[in-house]
Amino acid sequence: MTLQFHSGGIACDIHIGNGLLSEAGRLFDLRRKVLVVTDEGVPEAYPQAVLSQCAEGSLLVLPQGEGAKDLKHFEAILSALLDCGFTRRDAVVAVGGGVVGDISGFAAACYQRGIDYYNVPTTLLSQVDSSVGGKTAVNFHGVKNIVGAFHHPAAVLIDPQTLSTLSPRLVSEGLAEVVKMAATSDAALFRLLEESPDITPLLPEIIAAALRIKISVVEQDPEEKDLRAVLNFGHTVGHAIEAASAGTFFHGEAVAAGMLYTAGGEAAPRIEALLRKFSLPVSDPFTTEELMRYAVRDKKRSGGRVKLVRVDTPGSFRFEWADQASLESLIQSRK
Ligand SMILES: NC(=O)c1ccc[n+]([C@@H]2O[C@H](COP(=O)([O-])OP(=O)(O)OC[C@H]3O[C@@H](n4cnc5c(N)ncnc54)[C@H](O)[C@@H]3O)[C@@H](O)[C@H]2O)c1
Numbered sequence: 001m002t003l004q005f006h007s008g009g010i011a012c013d014i015h016i017g018n019g020l021l022s023e024a025g026r027l028f029d030l031r032r033k034v035l036v037v038t039d040e041g042v043p044e045a046y047p048q049a050v051l052s053q054c055a056e057g058s059l060l061v062l063p064q065g066e067g068a069k070d071l072k073h074f075e076a077i078l079s080a081l082l083d084c085g086f087t088r089r090d091a092v093v094a095v096g097g098g099v100v101g102d103i104s105g106f107a108a109a110c111y112q113r114g115i116d117y118y119n120v121p122t123t124l125l126s127q128v129d130s131s132v133g134g135k136t137a138v139n140f141h142g143v144k145n146i147v148g149a150f151h152h153p154a155a156v157l158i159d160p161q162t163l164s165t166l167s168p169r170l171v172s173e174g175l176a177e178v179v180k181m182a183a184t185s186d187a188a189l190f191r192l193l194e195e196s197p198d199i200t201p202l203l204p205e206i207i208a209a210a211l212r213i214k215i216s217v218v219e220q221d222p223e224e225k226d227l228r229a230v231l232n233f234g235h236t237v238g239h240a241i242e243a244a245s246a247g248t249f250f251h252g253e254a255v256a257a258g259m260l261y262t263a264g265g266e267a268a269p270r271i272e273a274l275l276r277k278f279s280l281p282v283s284d285p286f287t288t289e290e291l292m293r294y295a296v297r298d299k300k301r302s303g304g305r306v307k308l309v310r311v312d313t314p315g316s317f318r319f320e321w322a323d324q325a326s327l328e329s330l331i332q333s334r335k
């Protein structure tokens, strides 16, 4: 199935289907110079499947992990493009998780002021989250995503079969973002997640449903003025948990625990049950003071108050402004 994303005159096709990796040559224009970028942790068969469909392809393998999303490896991609004589008509294909997608997209945004970039996300998190929205970036001086650009992919290919090699912990992490989107915006998807004993065969459908939500939100609010904040459900406290944990909680795990701080009514027990079903944390070991230290750091940047996303009934949400005292009592109420 194919979804379309529109933004400021740009249209991007997002193809989703089991086995689609072998059809990259039909879905992308690979009859030109192509640099396939991946990382050491991505099974070799995935970048090779794309490479075998390129007329003139080359491969760049980055080290694995968030540490590779830096200017040094950004430069390595630019060097490969320059050394191989890439022109403005050539293209980059990212095959991997959000790290590979973000850094490859940023290199494609900068090389010759912008060349085509195709994204083949292979983690659930990158499939449901980073494949739409056009955000590309690297980390710099310890600050995440601080240097980057908006550069939409020319097309996106999502092959859910690639998730069969992903560790269960990383699958769960991606599911946290799916639960987030269903809880705020799609009651039917929420019920599907609740009622399906095994979600594996439903992954194409679930990924598409999550992406429809993200597409609709980003299309309605391309400049991140208001509505896009709904995607932050669970993230205000989640980011504080992630920072306080110093790497023990993965991003999606922190968001999972974070969602329960701003969920209420019938949504709270139902979200908690779903998180348990997907082996995600439903609490965190940090004190109110520890979490406030990081939450306030975030808040200072946005001028004193935070815009919380509250969910009382799965499928709907409301925004609520919170000052430091109300955020503190919200956190305290679960301690
Ligand atoms: N651009 C956006 O809008 C956006 C949105 C969300 C997150 N992000 C970024 O995405 C990054 C996180 O992405 P991620 O969670 O995908 O992490 P990641 O890219 O580091 O991938 C996680 C690990 O999985 C491995 N891997 C990837 N695909 C695999 C597969 N199919 N089978 C087995 N192993 C596989 C990778 O080698 C890596 O070690 C962060 O840098 C974050 O800032 C960007």
Ligand SMILES: [Zn+2]
Residues within 6 Å of the ligand: 177, 235, 251, 255
């Ligand atoms: Zn997130």
